[in-house]
Amino acid sequence: MALRSCPRCKKLFQYTSGDPICQNCKDSEEKDFQAVRKYLRDNPKSTISETSKETHVSTKLIIKFIKQERLIISPESPIGIECERCGKTMKSGKFCKECAEELEKGLGNHKQPAKKPEGRTQKDASAKMHFLNKENTKRW
Numbered sequence: 001m002a003l004r005s006c007p008r009c010k011k012l013f014q015y016t017s018g019d020p021i022c023q024n025c026k027d028s029e030e031k032d033f034q035a036v037r038k039y040l041r042d043n044p045k046s047t048i049s050e051t052s053k054e055t056h057v058s059t060k061l062i063i064k065f066i067k068q069e070r071l072i073i074s075p076e077s078p079i080g081i082e083c084e085r086c087g088k089t090m091k092s093g094k095f096c097k098e099c100a101e102e103l104e105k106g107l108g109n110h111k112q113p114a115k116k117p118e119g120r121t122q123k124d125a126s127a128k129m130h131f132l133n134k135e136n137t138k139r140w
Protein backbone atom coordinates (compact mmCIF):
# COMPACT_ATOMS: atom_id res chain seq x y z
CA MET A 1 0.00 0.00 0.00
CA ALA A 2 1.30 3.43 -0.91
CA LEU A 3 0.10 6.93 -0.23
CA ARG A 4 -0.67 8.76 -3.46
CA SER A 5 -2.22 12.06 -4.37
CA CYS A 6 -5.30 11.70 -6.51
CA PRO A 7 -4.85 13.33 -9.96
CA ARG A 8 -8.50 14.41 -9.96
CA CYS A 9 -9.08 15.97 -6.52
CA LYS A 10 -5.42 16.16 -5.25
CA LYS A 11 -6.40 14.37 -2.06
CA LEU A 12 -3.98 11.83 -0.54
CA PHE A 13 -5.27 8.27 -0.49
CA GLN A 14 -4.07 4.70 0.04
CA TYR A 15 -3.38 3.27 -3.39
CA THR A 16 -3.89 -0.46 -3.77
CA SER A 17 -4.45 -1.38 -7.41
CA GLY A 18 -6.23 -0.40 -10.60
CA ASP A 19 -6.88 3.23 -11.51
CA PRO A 20 -4.64 5.48 -9.36
CA ILE A 21 -7.50 7.70 -8.19
CA CYS A 22 -9.17 7.94 -4.77
CA GLN A 23 -12.33 6.07 -3.85
CA ASN A 24 -14.46 9.25 -3.99
CA CYS A 25 -13.36 9.93 -7.56
CA LYS A 26 -13.76 6.27 -8.46
CA ASP A 27 -17.36 6.45 -7.25
CA SER A 28 -18.04 9.65 -9.12
CA GLU A 29 -16.44 8.23 -12.30
CA GLU A 30 -18.65 5.20 -11.91
CA LYS A 31 -21.69 7.46 -11.69
CA ASP A 32 -20.50 9.36 -14.78
CA PHE A 33 -19.98 6.07 -16.58
CA GLN A 34 -23.50 4.89 -15.75
CA ALA A 35 -24.94 8.23 -16.90
CA VAL A 36 -23.06 8.13 -20.22
CA ARG A 37 -23.97 4.50 -20.82
CA LYS A 38 -27.64 5.15 -20.11
CA TYR A 39 -27.66 8.27 -22.30
CA LEU A 40 -26.06 6.45 -25.23
CA ARG A 41 -28.45 3.53 -24.84
CA ASP A 42 -31.38 5.95 -25.18
CA ASN A 43 -29.68 8.12 -27.80
CA PRO A 44 -27.39 5.82 -29.79
CA LYS A 45 -26.87 8.42 -32.53
CA SER A 46 -25.45 11.16 -30.28
CA THR A 47 -21.93 12.46 -30.74
CA ILE A 48 -19.40 12.71 -27.91
CA SER A 49 -19.99 16.47 -27.49
CA GLU A 50 -23.78 16.02 -27.33
CA THR A 51 -23.36 13.24 -24.80
CA SER A 52 -20.98 15.40 -22.77
CA LYS A 53 -23.45 18.32 -22.75
CA GLU A 54 -26.41 16.17 -21.74
CA THR A 55 -24.66 14.08 -19.06
CA HIS A 56 -22.26 16.81 -17.78
CA VAL A 57 -19.41 14.32 -18.15
CA SER A 58 -16.26 15.69 -19.81
CA THR A 59 -15.50 14.48 -23.35
CA LYS A 60 -12.07 13.43 -22.05
CA LEU A 61 -13.68 11.06 -19.56
CA ILE A 62 -16.07 9.67 -22.17
CA ILE A 63 -13.10 8.92 -24.46
CA LYS A 64 -11.34 7.28 -21.51
CA PHE A 65 -14.33 4.99 -20.97
CA ILE A 66 -14.26 4.03 -24.65
CA LYS A 67 -10.50 3.34 -24.56
CA GLN A 68 -10.95 1.20 -21.47
CA GLU A 69 -13.47 -0.75 -23.55
CA ARG A 70 -16.03 -0.27 -20.79
CA LEU A 71 -18.26 1.88 -22.93
CA ILE A 72 -19.49 -0.02 -25.94
CA ILE A 73 -20.37 2.14 -28.94
CA SER A 74 -23.16 0.88 -31.19
CA PRO A 75 -22.28 0.39 -34.86
CA GLU A 76 -24.68 3.12 -36.02
CA SER A 77 -23.21 5.68 -33.61
CA PRO A 78 -21.23 8.61 -35.11
CA ILE A 79 -18.82 8.36 -32.18
CA GLY A 80 -15.32 7.29 -33.04
CA ILE A 81 -11.94 7.56 -31.36
CA GLU A 82 -8.57 7.65 -33.07
CA CYS A 83 -6.03 4.85 -33.06
CA GLU A 84 -3.09 6.11 -30.97
CA ARG A 85 -0.65 4.81 -33.61
CA CYS A 86 -2.12 5.53 -37.07
CA GLY A 87 -5.06 7.85 -36.29
CA LYS A 88 -7.66 5.63 -37.92
CA THR A 89 -11.19 6.05 -36.56
CA MET A 90 -12.48 3.12 -34.58
CA LYS A 91 -14.99 2.24 -31.88
CA SER A 92 -13.00 0.93 -28.94
CA GLY A 93 -9.58 0.36 -27.41
CA LYS A 94 -6.29 2.24 -27.90
CA PHE A 95 -5.14 0.81 -31.23
CA CYS A 96 -6.91 -0.38 -34.36
CA LYS A 97 -6.82 -4.10 -35.16
CA GLU A 98 -3.93 -3.74 -37.64
CA CYS A 99 -1.76 -1.73 -35.25
CA ALA A 100 -2.51 -4.06 -32.35
CA GLU A 101 -1.34 -6.99 -34.47
CA GLU A 102 1.80 -5.20 -35.62
CA LEU A 103 2.67 -4.10 -32.10
CA GLU A 104 2.32 -7.67 -30.92
CA LYS A 105 4.68 -8.87 -33.68
CA GLY A 106 7.13 -6.04 -32.90
CA LEU A 107 7.39 -7.13 -29.29
CA GLY A 108 8.58 -10.58 -30.39
CA ASN A 109 11.48 -9.07 -32.38
CA HIS A 110 12.91 -7.14 -29.48
CA LYS A 111 15.36 -9.84 -28.41
CA GLN A 112 17.68 -9.60 -31.45
CA PRO A 113 21.36 -9.37 -30.44
CA ALA A 114 23.01 -6.00 -31.12
CA LYS A 115 25.42 -5.87 -34.12
CA LYS A 116 29.09 -5.73 -33.16
CA PRO A 117 31.09 -2.87 -34.69
CA GLU A 118 33.57 -4.18 -37.30
CA GLY A 119 37.22 -4.30 -36.25
CA ARG A 120 39.72 -1.93 -37.90
CA THR A 121 42.95 -3.21 -36.30
CA GLN A 122 44.75 -3.94 -39.62
CA LYS A 123 44.19 -0.46 -41.04
CA ASP A 124 45.30 1.14 -37.79
CA ALA A 125 48.59 -0.76 -37.88
CA SER A 126 49.53 0.38 -41.39
CA ALA A 127 48.65 3.97 -40.54
CA LYS A 128 51.11 3.80 -37.69
CA MET A 129 53.86 2.59 -40.01
CA HIS A 130 53.31 5.52 -42.37
CA PHE A 131 53.65 7.82 -39.45
CA LEU A 132 56.95 6.23 -38.45
CA ASN A 133 58.31 6.59 -42.03
CA LYS A 134 57.42 10.26 -42.03
CA GLU A 135 59.25 10.71 -38.77
CA ASN A 136 62.40 9.10 -40.24
CA THR A 137 62.47 11.39 -43.31
CA LYS A 138 61.78 14.52 -41.30
CA ARG A 139 63.97 17.42 -42.37
CA TRP A 140 66.34 18.77 -39.77
Ligand SMILES: [Zn+2]
Pocket residue numbers: 006007008009010011021022023024025026
Ligand atom coordinates in the same frame (compact mmCIF):
# COMPACT_ATOMS: atom_id res chain seq x y z
ZN1 LIG B 1 -9.88 11.94 -5.94
Ligand SMILES: [Zn+2]
Pocket residue numbers: 083084085086087088095096097098099100
Ligand atom coordinates in the same frame (compact mmCIF):
# COMPACT_ATOMS: atom_id res chain seq x y z
ZN1 LIG C 1 -3.88 1.95 -36.10
